Amino acid sequence: MIRVVLAEDQALVLGALSALLSLEGDLGVVGTAGDGEAALAEVRQHRPDVLVTDIEMPRLSGLDLAAQVRTEFPGVRVVIVTTFGRAGYLRRALAVGAAGYLLKDAPAAELADAIRRVHAGGRAIDPVLATGAWGEPDPLTDRERQVLRAAETGQGTAAIAGALGLSEGTVRNYLSEAIGKLGAANRAEAARRAREKGWL
Structure with a gap:
């Protein structure tokens, strides 16, 4: 069983993701959170295999959460699921250690497969975004x-x-x-x- 913590600030989306993933026989949602700090607490409590998080959340962004999880629990794999289909976000997500980056309009089966892939040590990146990620570099310090x-x-x-x-x-x-x-x-x-x- 792959143990998953879900972090998403929109309650309906969080409930839907949890319900969909629970239908998968090999995935178990062990914790959910509506903001970044609550998500970090869930990770600390449950030590999941995979954290699935949105980028824009109150109290701690998904990128800051991913960076903190990588520091405290390097074995926990992170998948970002977001509406932001921007190459800059993808590059920053990869820089803080995320192993997956999917858009929220992806099919549910794709998220389940992404969780399995990152749990097995691979990466799961939206293919269109992956192609564009190496375009215009971020000029800001x-x-x-x-x-x-x-x-x-x-x-x-x-x-x-x-x-x-x-x-x-x-x-x-x-x-x-x-x-x-x-x-x-x-x-x-x-x-x-x-x-x-x-x-x-």
């Missing part, structure tokens, strides 16, 4: 990404500087670099473009 995320929420330079422990001049430099790299007119447009590419 981690710090530029942090500053853009903060700017995306409408925070001013001083607030961003205080939150990240940087000087206001350094924050302005990071924003200027990100805006230039993305060919944007301002910080809001830069954040929007980065989000569309899956780089935030």
Whole structure:
């Protein structure tokens, strides 16, 4: 029996995934969670074989969750299931150790097969996304990404500087670099473009 923890913030989707996977004779859903921190608690409690998680979740994103699970439980394999069919997200998911990346509109049988494949040590990546993943590289540094995320929420330079422990001049430099790299007119447009590419 392959033991699975499911993390998904939409209750209907979580229930449907759990019900569908429970129909598979060799898969057992041992825990479910509606946010990233609850999912990490489920992984800590149940030590599943596979974690299936969405990317965008409250309290801890699926990518941050995958990175934390890889650190604490390197034997737990991670499959990302998301609506975000963007190459940038796929590259970031692979960088934090995810072994699978599927879109939510994939057939249920495909998810079950992906879980089996990653449990056996392989990878399961949406083929169309896999082809596009090696196109345009992410130009942002981690710090530029942090500053853009903060700017995306409408925070001013001083607030961003205080939150990240940087000087206001350094924050302005990071924003200027990100805006230039993305060919944007301002910080809001830069954040929007980065989000569309899956780089935030």
